[in-house]
Amino acid sequence: MTILVLAEHDNASLKLDTAKAVSAAVAIGGDVHVLVAGSDCAAAVTAAQALTGVSKVLVADNAVYQAQLAENLSQLVVNLAGDYEHIISAASSVGKDTLPRVAALLDVAQISEVIEVVSTDTFVRPVYAGSALATVQSLDAVKVLTVRTSAFDAATNDGSAEAVMVDFVATAAAEFVSQTLTESERPELGSAGVIVSGGRGMGSGENFAILEALADKLTAAVGASRAAVDAGFVPNDLQVGQTGKIVAPDLYIAVGISGAIQHLAGMKDSKVIVAINKDPEAPIFQVADYGLEADLFEAIPELTNLL
Amino acid sequence: MKVLVPVKRVVDANVKVRVNADNTNVDTANLKMALNPFCEIAVEEAVRLKEAGSVTEIVVVTIGAKNAQEQLRTSMALGADRAIHVLTDDELVPLSIAKILKAVQEKEQAELVIFGKQSIDGDNNQTGQMLAALTNMPQATFASELTLTADSAEVTREIDGGLQTIKMPLPAVVTVDLRLNEPRYASLPNIMKAKRKPLETLSIDDLGVSLKAHQTIIKVTPPAERKAGIMVNSVAELVEKLKNEAKVI
Numbered sequence: 001m002t003i004l005v006l007a008e009h010d011n012a013s014l015k016l017d018t019a020k021a022v023s024a025a026v027a028i029g030g031d032v033h034v035l036v037a038g039s040d041c042a043a044a045v046t047a048a049q050a051l052t053g054v055s056k057v058l059v060a061d062n063a064v065y066q067a068q069l070a071e072n073l074s075q076l077v078v079n080l081a082g083d084y085e086h087i088i089s090a091a092s093s094v095g096k097d098t099l100p101r102v103a104a105l106l107d108v109a110q111i112s113e114v115i116e117v118v119s120t121d122t123f124v125r126p127v128y129a130g131s132a133l134a135t136v137q138s139l140d141a142v143k144v145l146t147v148r149t150s151a152f153d154a155a156t157n158d159g160s161a162e163a164v165m166v167d168f169v170a171t172a173a174a175e176f177v178s179q180t181l182t183e184s185e186r187p188e189l190g191s192a193g194v195i196v197s198g199g200r201g202m203g204s205g206e207n208f209a210i211l212e213a214l215a216d217k218l219t220a221a222v223g224a225s226r227a228a229v230d231a232g233f234v235p236n237d238l239q240v241g242q243t244g245k246i247v248a249p250d251l252y253i254a255v256g257i258s259g260a261i262q263h264l265a266g267m268k269d270s271k272v273i274v275a276i277n278k279d280p281e282a283p284i285f286q287v288a289d290y291g292l293e294a295d296l297f298e299a300i301p302e303l304t305n306l307l
Numbered sequence: 308m309k310v311l312v313p314v315k316r317v318v319d320a321n322v323k324v325r326v327n328a329d330n331t332n333v334d335t336a337n338l339k340m341a342l343n344p345f346c347e348i349a350v351e352e353a354v355r356l357k358e359a360g361s362v363t364e365i366v367v368v369t370i371g372a373k374n375a376q377e378q379l380r381t382s383m384a385l386g387a388d389r390a391i392h393v394l395t396d397d398e399l400v401p402l403s404i405a406k407i408l409k410a411v412q413e414k415e416q417a418e419l420v421i422f423g424k425q426s427i428d429g430d431n432n433q434t435g436q437m438l439a440a441l442t443n444m445p446q447a448t449f450a451s452e453l454t455l456t457a458d459s460a461e462v463t464r465e466i467d468g469g470l471q472t473i474k475m476p477l478p479a480v481v482t483v484d485l486r487l488n489e490p491r492y493a494s495l496p497n498i499m500k501a502k503r504k505p506l507e508t509l510s511i512d513d514l515g516v517s518l519k520a521h522q523t524i525i526k527v528t529p530p531a532e533r534k535a536g537i538m539v540n541s542v543a544e545l546v547e548k549l550k551n552e553a554k555v556i
Binding site: 067069070071074092093094096097098099100101102103104105107108109110111112113122126127128129130131132133134135136137138139140172173174175176177178179180181182188190194218226229230235236237242243245250251261262268271272273274285287288289290291292293294299302303306307 | 434445469484
């Protein structure tokens with residue numbers, strides 16, 4: 001059995017998501033190949049070759065894959081699909097964009113956001129914002145899966161896979177226009193060990209400065225609830241929840257967040273949850289390991305000082 | 308230009324669902340149902356495009372049981388012109404839904420298909436991408452901004468780490484994200500008017516679509532309960548617990 005993992009990268013570096021998707025592939029068992037499709041992506045290829053458990057890295061290095069558009073990426077994967085029983089990617093924005101297209105072209109269903117591998121054809125995935133876990137058996141010849149990276153540990157880096165060039169060049173009707181990435185020196189939300197998140201209770205974007213000060217003390221990433229994003233306090237790529245990022249850090253500190261179902265869906269698998277809220281009835285306290293009923297504008301600076 | 312908007316009836320976003328007693332599915336009997344929030348945003352966008360003069364007709368389509376007509380009426384009260392209901396009592400995987408929508412699209416020849424990015428019940432995030440693949444249309448997923456010209460669409464997408472803008476020729480598929488717009492409420496006169504708007508009912512056979520089985524749900528279980536937490540009385544106590552009890556800082 002051979003498994004193809006679509007690498008997540010920005011041409012210059014391989015994202016940790018790939019190492020986690022490789023872990024899911026290793027859990028299924030078999031020969032694991034990683035496809036790195038991009039433009040001038042040699043550094044990402046080298047990083048992929050080092051992932052433990054990977055036996056081959058397929059390299060499609062061409063300007064057409066620069067922006068990793070779903071249209072040409074899916075044609076590339078389908079072109080390679082004949083050799084594989086499983087096609088996997090992280091449930092990242094590229095994976096979620098591309099893999100359903102691959103699945104439909106192969107006339108197979110996709111299983112999204114897998115959190116557990118039961119056997120080679122059976123997987124567990126959350127539904128209804130994580131209110132239930134469905135164990136799903138695939139009846140298709142090729143299993144197309146996206147995996148929830150917060151549910152898998154990253155593969156380590158002592159492999160030495162061979163790299164093989166792929167010549168297939170696919171075209172896309174869509175064209176890349178521009179990209180704006182949020183600049184941040186803090187760890188990425190998806191891979192941070194500690195996350196400090198703010199909600200509507202923060203009151204304004206300026207007030208996030210006190211969370212950032214706390215985050216810097218803890219080397220934490222900063223997250224947010226949908227309310228904080230909708231109010232314009234922070235950019236939307238910081239949103240944690242059912243439709244934002246799904247995270248599972250060692251420590252998640254929810255500040256001024258009430259704890260709606262949709263937010264809990266994104267963080268309730270964190271190892272330790274701390275809630276700081278002035279409303280003792282806030283639902284967030286029901287999932288928190290440690291709750292503090294307090295005014296965040298007093299509690300957060302005090303917490304920062306004590307660390 | 309004609310726009311096709313596929314919509315879905317789902318359990319209301321504010322309702323907490325529970326797994327049924329025999330662990331075969333979630334228990335949705337007697338729960339409040341609603342239009343999937345992302346579908347609402349898709350309908351709203353189509354209506355705004357029509358108000359701006361770049362769209363002439365909005366057709367909404369749903370695939371599901373008889374009562375899904377309520378959500379088609381809601382969509383028409385929000386501004387859609389007519390509705391298509393593909394009647395089936397089966398729960399279909401996104402690929403099967405996409406195949407049915409392909410047949411509807413071939414019938415309607417819409418220049419633009421606007422979807423929600425995911426339904427809040429299945430959380431699949433697949434159907435729009437799959438329709439685009441089956442019809443060989445370009446796609447722009449997770450849209451937070453959409454600009455139309457006569458023969459192209461420019462779309463700003465929410466991606467991990469920021470925003471990306473792409474441009475694609477029509478016909479095309481767009482799936483919408485939360486930030487695209489703020490959906491309006493249906494007014495009472497518009498709810499009354501929507502009752503008289505055309506609603507066509509079709510069967511999967513009428514559309515000439517043949518489907519196959521792709522998955523078996525083996526069981527549905529509740530997620531592990533977290534063990535009850537404690538309330539601390541001060542910031543100092545919190546720091547002490549995190550250091551010495553939880554050992555996370």
